[in-house]
Amino acid sequence: MTANLLNFDAKGLTDFCIEIGEKPFRAKQLLRWIHQSSVIDFASMSDLAKSLRDKLTDLAVIEAPQVISDHVASDGTRKWLLSVGTENAIETVFIPEVNRGTLCVSSQVGCALACTFCSTGKQGFNRNLTVAEIIGQLWIANKLLREDLRQFSNDISDSERLVSNVVMMGMGEPLANFENVAMALDLMLDDHAYGLSRRRVTVSTSGLVPAMDRLRERCPVALAVSLHASNDALRDHLVPINKKYPIQELLAACRRYLAVAPRDFVTFEYVMLDGINDTALHARELIQLVRDTPCKFNLIPFNSFHGSEYKRSASENIRVFRDILMQAGYVVTVRKTRGGDIAAACGQLAGQVKDRTRRTAAISM
Ligand code: SAH
Ligand code: SF4
DSSP states (O other): OOEEGGGOOHHHHHHHHHHTTOOTTHHHHHHIIIIISOOOOGGGOTTSOHHHHHHHHHHEEOOOOEEEEEEEOTTSOEEEEEEOSTTOEEEEEEEEOSSOEEEEOOOEEEOSSOOTTOHHHHHOEEEEOOHHHHHHHHHHHHHHHHHHHHTTOSOOOTTOOSOOEEEEOSSSOGGGGHHHHHHHHHHHHOTTTTOOOGGGEEEEESOOHHHHHHHHHHOOOEEEEEOOOSSHHHHHHHSGGGGTSOHHHHHHHHHHHHTTOSSSSEEEEEEEBTTTTOSHHHHHHHHHHTTTSOEEEEEEEOOOOTTOOOOBOOHHHHHHHHHHHHHTTOOEEEOOOOSGGGTOSTTOOOOBOOOOTTHHHHHTO
């Protein structure tokens, strides 16, 4: 069977090299060719022996998802729709800023957790992405961004980090696809692949408590938690997984995580829904709720989508809410809505999710 080498992290690739009768250190060379030089043709891997190149051509491929469409918004945000087979597609978004470029990566086709304000959640769930499909998003972004820049300058080296930050905030719940996401994270951090520091890679979770503990042990990157509510009754409604892992359990998991996290705070994401969770009372309740958990807040103005039942909070209400948190001593950012004209904003990613029959099965995790 042909192996897709994008599915392997450093350890997997080392095992593969041993399996085909090669020295383990070949894995490092391969990682650099694949992830830093974006080479898919084994024949071009000039520092590998001809016999190895031939063997790899027979036994392996390097296959990222196919790009179906590529859109750039007026503010420079770029969105790729990627085919992941049988009519399914996922979305990846690149957000250029002055000193960094952030890639928003998807982890599943759809999502089973059905948060009531989320377009991906409304789509239902089809399946987990493979390692190749997750890391493939970074591989594609890196390759295409570099190709674009090289049209203007020849000075762009293979190791230049055009994507300086990754956030697992695209479609899907990353911690519900734990092993594949963890292997993709390993590649993001690996110096022979993307070499990003742990603080520049963020996993966002709706609060799968046992998986947060696993991540802490396996690969503690920066953590963002989708809190979105100041009490359990409200969160049960907005983020239904709260019925299984209520707020106090979630906050305790955040504190355990902080013991090893690359940053000394958790980022709480809080979607601003008009009249639902955005009043001064909610802000005060929130301050009480998190008082023992070192955190920052990221307020996300709700991005509406076709068929959504909520409205975005008025700017004035967001400002008042932010000021109450700031006066209590918290660092608060209000997320700029980027890429709105190409439906690339947070929570608008829809992709194409076919055959949602597995949704009920996936919910029992
Ligand atoms: N499943 C993960 C990560 C993906 S969503 C999670 O839930 O954390 C990334 C962020 O966008 C989450 O905080 C999510 O709650 C938020 N989000 C989802 N739909 C949104 C919408 N319509 N408007 C604004 N933010 C939204
Ligand atoms: Fe899934 Fe996150 Fe959307 Fe909730 S907000 S449905 S967990 S992708």
